[in-house]
Amino acid sequence: MRKILGCLFVAAFSLGARAADVPGVVIDHGPASSGLYIGSPGIAVLPNGNYVASHDFFGPKSGEQKSARTAVFSSQDRGATWKKIAEVQGQFWSSLFVHRGDLYLLGTDRHHGNAIIRRSVDGGATWTSPTNSRTGLLRDDGEYHCAPMPVIEHAGKLWRAMEHRNPPVGWGMNYCAGVLSAPVDADLLDAANWTFSKFLHGDTNWLGGKFGGWLEGNAVVTPDGKIADVLRVEVPAIPEKAAIVHLSDDGRETTFDPATDFVDFPGGAKKFAIRYDAKSGKYWALANVVAPENAKRGKPAGIRNTLSLVCSADLRKWETRRQLLHHDDTAKHGFQYVDWQFDGDDIIAAVRTAFDDDSGGAHNFHDANFLTFHRVPNFRSD
Numbered sequence: 195m196r197k198i199l200g201c202l203f204v205a206a207f208s209l210g211a212r213a214a215d216v217p218g219v220v221i222d223h224g225p226a227s228s229g230l231y232i233g234s235p236g237i238a239v240l241p242n243g244n245y246v247a248s249h250d251f252f253g254p255k256s257g258e259q260k261s262a263r264t265a266v267f268s269s270q271d272r273g274a275t276w277k278k279i280a281e282v283q284g285q286f287w288s289s290l291f292v293h294r295g296d297l298y299l300l301g302t303d304r305h306h307g308n309a310i311i312r313r314s315v316d317g318g319a320t321w322t323s324p325t326n327s328r329t330g331l332l333r334d335d336g337e338y339h340c341a342p343m344p345v346i347e348h349a350g351k352l353w354r355a356m357e358h359r360n361p362p363v364g365w366g367m368n369y370c371a372g373v374l375s376a377p378v379d380a381d382l383l384d385a386a387n388w389t390f391s392k393f394l395h396g397d398t399n400w401l402g403g404k405f406g407g408w409l410e411g412n413a414v415v416t417p418d419g420k421i422a423d424v425l426r427v428e429v430p431a432i433p434e435k436a437a438i439v440h441l442s443d444d445g446r447e448t449t450f451d452p453a454t455d456f457v458d459f460p461g462g463a464k465k466f467a468i469r470y471d472a473k474s475g476k477y478w479a480l481a482n483v484v485a486p487e488n489a490k491r492g493k494p495a496g497i498r499n500t501l502s503l504v505c506s507a508d509l510r511k512w513e514t515r516r517q518l519l520h521h522d523d524t525a526k527h528g529f530q531y532v533d534w535q536f537d538g539d540d541i542i543a544a545v546r547t548a549f550d551d552d553s554g555g556a557h558n559f560h561d562a563n564f565l566t567f568h569r570v571p572n573f574r575s576d
Contacts, residue, residue, distance in 0.1 A: 215550070216547065216549050216550070216551070216564055216566060217519055217529075217547075217549075217566065217568070218547070218566035218567050218568040219273055219274065219275075219276065219566060220566055221247055221249075221267050221276045221544070221564075221566060221567050222249065222265060222267065222564070222565040223551065223563060223564050223565075224251075225551060225554075225563060226553065226554065226555070226556055226557040226561065226563055227553060227554075228253075228255065229254045229255030229256070230251045230255055230256050231557065231562055231563070232249050232251065232546055232563065232564060232565050233249060233250050233251065233252045233531065233562070234248075234250045234264075234286070234288060234301075234341060234531065234546070235247065235248070235249050235342060235531055235532065235533045235544035235545060235546050235565055236248040236249070236288060236289060236290030236299075236342040236533050236544060237290060237534065237542060237543065237544040237567075238290045238291055238292050238297060238535065239292065239535055239542075240292060240297065240317055241292070241295055242317075243272075244269065245268070245269040245272065245542065245567075246266065246267070246268055246269075246290060246297060246317065246318045247268075247269070247276065247290070247544045247565065247567065248264055248265065248288065248290045248299065248318075248342075248544075249264065249265055249544070249546070249565045250263060250265075250285065250286050250287065250288065251264075251265075252305075252561075253557075258286060258304060258305045259304060259305050260304060261283060261284045262285060262287075262302075262304045262305065262307075263281060263282065263283055263284075263285070264281070264285040264286065264288060264299065265278060265280070265281050265282075266278070266279055266280040266282065266318045266319075267279060267565075268317060269567070273542060273569060279317075279318055279319045280318055282299065282321050284304070284310075285299055285301060285303065285310070286301055286302045286303060286305060286307065287301040287302050287340045287341055287342070288300060288342060289301060289340075289343055289344070289345050289533075290342065290533070291344075291345040293345070293382070294378075296313050297313070297314040297315075297317060297318050298311055298312065298313050298382065299311065299312045299314075299321065300312075300345065300354060301340055301342070302338050302339070302340065303324070306336065306337050306339060306362065307336055307337075308331060308332075308333060308334050308335070308336055308338065309333040309338045309356065310324040310330050310331055310332060311324065311330045311382055311383060313330070313383060322383060324383075327384070327385040327386070328383065328384055329383050331385060332374070333385070336362070337358055337360065337362045338356055338357070338358055338359075339356070339357040339358070339359055339369055339409060340357060341410040341465050341531060342467075342531070342533045343355050343356075343410060343412055343413070344412055344413060344414075344467055344468065344469055345413070346415065347378055348415045348421060349421075349443070350377060350378055351377055351378060352375060352377075352378055352382070353374070353375045353413040353441075353445070354373065354374050354375075354413050355371070355372070355374075355410075355411030355412055355413045355423045356374055357369040357370060357408075357410075357411065358393040365407070366406055366407025366428050367396065367398065367406060368395075368407075369407055369408060370393035370394055370395045370396075371393065371394045371396075371411055371439045371448065372391040372392065372394065372423070372448060373391045373411070373413055373421065373423050373445060373448070374389070374391075375391075375421075375445035376388045376389070389445045389446060391441060391442075391445055391446055391447065391448050392446065392447055392448050393448070394439060394449075394450060396408055400452045400456070401427075401429065401435065401452070401456060404431075405429070406427075406428030406429060406430070407427075408425040408426065408428070409425060409428075410425065410426045410465045410466075411423040411424060411426075411439070412424040412425070412466070412467060412468040414468050414470065414477065415470065416509060417508055417509070420440065420441065420443070421441040421443075421445070422438050422439060422440055422441060422509070423439040423440075423441065424436050424438050424439075424468055424509060425437045425439065426462060426463065426464060426466065427462055427463065428463060428495060429462075429463055429493075431493070431494065432484060432489050432494055433458045434458070434461060434463045434484070435457065435458060435463075436456070436459035436462040436466075437450065437455060437456055437457075438450075438456075438457065439455070440455075457509070457510045457511075457512070458512065459481070459504075460481060460483040460484075460502070460504050460512055460514050461479075461481025461482045461483045461484070461502065461504065462481070463493070463495040464482040464495055464498055465530065465532075466479045466482075466504075467480065467532065467534060468509075469535075469536065473574070474505075474574050475507065476505045476506060476507050477505060477509055478504070478573070479503075479504050479505070479512075480501060480503060480504075480518070480534055480541070480543060481501070481502060481504050482497065482498045482499075482501060482528075482530055483500055483501075483502040483504065483514055483517075484500070485499075485500050488524055491524055492524075496560075498524075498528035498529065498530040498548075498559050498560075499520065499521045499523060499524045499527045499528060499529070500517060500519065500520045500521075500529070501517075501518045501519040501520070501529040501530075501532065501545070502514050502515075502516060502517050503515045503518055503541075503573060515576070516570075518568070519545075519568075521549075524559060525559060526548060526550075526555050526556050526557075526558055526559055527548055527549055527559055528546070528547070528548040528556075528559035528560065528562065529545050529546075529547055530545070530546050530547075530548075530560075530562070531545070531546040532544070532545050537569075539571070539572050539573070539574065540569050540570060540572065540573060541570040541573045542567070542568070542569050543567070543568045543570065544565060544567055544568075545565070545568060546564075546565065547562055547563075547564040548560070548561065548564070549563065549564055551563055
């Protein structure tokens, strides 16, 4: 089952949509009855122009707690069609990125697992195995958390945010914010080449006692040339927030001022990926902005039926530029956990999509049954 909608800009769907009406290009699909839900979309552009996408599986039949599984797909026609090329056992919550011509997966080996990285030299068909500290096992002490977040290059290093759960119980509040870094010319599979920053714990007293944790941070270069970790924040109501954690130049120290480093961020209670565009001089993100009519339907983290393009000139003042995807229903529809890349004047994106299918639709908005591909043409235009 696959439908191509071409250059998707804005799409809205009624509650009675059929499987054939799934927006975008379907990369993968799994019925809710399988107990395997589609998570952690990743997307990258290879040096030859081909696209690669990935996702992991979560849910009651996924085995994510012991050894997770990630599927990898390739497109040789700019996203019009996709072919599955690999399955990787023991890979979860992973960023897909290209560096020096090779393709990498950087994440964990399971739910709250070890920090690992794999390399592919054939476009994602085969992957290295992180069996020890010289072959991709970056940290073996477990309890790492992340999502497919940007891996950026700055000041001779690669930077990527990750959280560490301490103490190792619960969700969100015990996630400590940090950033990994490695020299750009180093062997990325060698754990000795990676620096892990101090992991910074949050405080329930922040935001007037409404702070519920931070997670899924973005490594970004700030306007003054420093590295920061911009994180999703759990809050009970709108306005949604992001947190800006500051990194020392050597990537070891983290600092945060709760009086100044929380910012209003549309969609900030859900995962978002930030990338900087030099041509516009702005930071861009695809986020689950809560439509006004949905503002009282529960916590903002649970409202993912609208996907919008947002931007900022300084990481602190954000504006919504376009609504890209929307469905009226919030219970069983979601366009979430988007990973994306610039592609000339366009943005290309992989989306964890909960939508109607011929098997009764998604289990709920969170437990997605599709991985879909989308293109946002001329994203800089109003």
